[in-house]
Amino acid sequence: xxxxLCVGDAITVANHEGVAYFQGWSxxxxxxxPSIMVGGGSGGQIKFPVAIVMYEDGKVGWASVELLKRIxxxxxxxxxxxx
Numbered sequence: 001x002x003x004x005l006c007v008g009d010a011i012t013v014a015n016h017e018g019v020a021y022f023q024g025w026s027x028x029x030x031x032x033x034p035s036i037m038v039g040g041g042s043g044g045q046i047k048f049p050v051a052i053v054m055y056e057d058g059k060v061g062w063a064s065v066e067l068l069k070r071i072x073x074x075x076x077x078x079x080x081x082x083x
Contacts, residue, residue: 014067020053
């Protein structure tokens with residue numbers, strides 16, 4: 001198991017209720033416009049990794065890496081049997 005996330009691993013996402021399942025990695029990017037100030041930055045692009053996740057309701061989305069926490073499969077089965 002180690003520290004590496006594998007496809008199908010159960011995770012929690014800090015800003016979302018319930019369990020999600022890790023589907024893979026991707027990247028998000030956005031453009032930084034050039035500064036209008038004299039001597040300002042020339043602009044460019046900011047890019048960062050994100051996780052692709054599938055929530056229990058079947059919706060797929062992305063989540064910032066720092067919001068993820070892997071959970072033990074035993075915890076998932078315990079939570080589901082309690083419902």
